[in-house]
Amino acid sequence: MHGDLDAIERVGVVGAGTMGSGIAQVAATAGYDVVLRDIDPDLVEEGLDRIDDSLGRLVNRGDMTEADAEAARDRIDGTTDLDDLGSCDIGIEAVVEDIEIKQDLFSSLDDLVDEDTYLATNTSTLSITSIASATDRSERVVGLHFMNPVPIMDGVEVVVGEKTSEATAELAHTFAEDLGKETWEADDKPGFVTNRILIPWINEGIRAFDEGVASKEDIDRGMTLGTNVPMGPLELADHIGLDVALHASETLHEELGDRYTPAYLLKRKVAAGDLGKKTGEGFYEYD
Ligand SMILES: NC(=O)c1ccc[n+]([C@@H]2O[C@H](COP(=O)([O-])OP(=O)(O)OC[C@H]3O[C@@H](n4cnc5c(N)ncnc54)[C@H](O)[C@@H]3O)[C@@H](O)[C@H]2O)c1
Numbered sequence: 001m002h003g004d005l006d007a008i009e010r011v012g013v014v015g016a017g018t019m020g021s022g023i024a025q026v027a028a029t030a031g032y033d034v035v036l037r038d039i040d041p042d043l044v045e046e047g048l049d050r051i052d053d054s055l056g057r058l059v060n061r062g063d064m065t066e067a068d069a070e071a072a073r074d075r076i077d078g079t080t081d082l083d084d085l086g087s088c089d090i091g092i093e094a095v096v097e098d099i100e101i102k103q104d105l106f107s108s109l110d111d112l113v114d115e116d117t118y119l120a121t122n123t124s125t126l127s128i129t130s131i132a133s134a135t136d137r138s139e140r141v142v143g144l145h146f147m148n149p150v151p152i153m154d155g156v157e158v159v160v161g162e163k164t165s166e167a168t169a170e171l172a173h174t175f176a177e178d179l180g181k182e183t184w185e186a187d188d189k190p191g192f193v194t195n196r197i198l199i200p201w202i203n204e205g206i207r208a209f210d211e212g213v214a215s216k217e218d219i220d221r222g223m224t225l226g227t228n229v230p231m232g233p234l235e236l237a238d239h240i241g242l243d244v245a246l247h248a249s250e251t252l253h254e255e256l257g258d259r260y261t262p263a264y265l266l267k268r269k270v271a272a273g274d275l276g277k278k279t280g281e282g283f284y285e286y287d
Pocket residue numbers: 014015016017018019020037038039040043093094095096097098101105122123124125145146147148240244
């Protein structure tokens with residue numbers, strides 16, 4: 001795959017949450033100048049702090065020198081002003097999983113950036129084609145689906161919308177590879193490859209637990225030891241966030257029908273406010 005990376009120097013990342021901060025970090029580590037935008041100064045600060053912590057952990061583990069970590073950090077500017085993304089060569093969106101918010105943002109970015117700037121979305125389940133339709137540059141819009149945690153996970157799923165040009169798809173692969181990632185490509189169909197298969201796997205794990213097939217520990221042990229995945233479905237759901245997993249299930253259910261029906265116990269846990277690791281309790285308890 002070849003894509004003209006010479007055209008890319010400055011990367012705009014919109015959304016400084018879990019994914020946006022990780023994307024900003026790996027782009028800066030690869031030598032790109034990065035501008036990271038969120039809607040509130042505190043959220044920008046939190047995103048930058050998350051990057052400091054993550055870089056610090058990589059240094060402590062000996063995966064990165066202190067000088068490289070500092071250089072990467074110096075390449076990232078935080079902002080609340082979308083206009084600061086005006087000179088970006090690629091804009092990567094990692095805001096909340098809401099089609100209207102994403103379309104609004106893409107429409108604003110489309111007005112703001114140069115006509116040859118690429119726009120990418122990190123959406124997990126929404127249609128790239130629908131997001132691109134808010135712009136006048138659908139051929140330059142692509143899915144760059146990073147995995148969580150971004151600095152650690154090796155893979156990026158490149159998602160090709162109805163109007164995404166071949167050159168844009170190639171650029172997406174080359175850019176992700178330049179960030180040290182390996183890629184695969186999916187068509188713009190609900191859930192792409194990863195979530196189409198992962199989300200029903202998680203729901204089935206939850207149902208198996210709810211129906212008494214085994215204890216939660218044994219379901220997770222069975223899947224880790226039996227199929228060589230690093231985490232079983234219940235532990236993984238807790239890590240993803242049960243609200244996030246439920247939202248993805250609901251989107252896929254809407255698009256793909258009953259085989260994607262969210263597990264009842266997943267809905268009940270979310271209703272109870274037990275969202276997994278981030279709230280201290282999901283299927284397991286956390287400190
Ligand atoms: N968390 C995951 O495991 C994961 C994995 C792959 C993809 N994704 C996708 O990545 C995207 C972001 O997810 P996340 O987990 O980082 O969410 P998050 O809630 O941690 O972060 C989202 C951030 O976007 C900000 N935001 C909302 N509207 C904005 C706007 N108009 N401009 C700038 N910032 C705005 C919010 O303030 C928040 O800080 C979603 O589309 C999600 O589906 C998430």
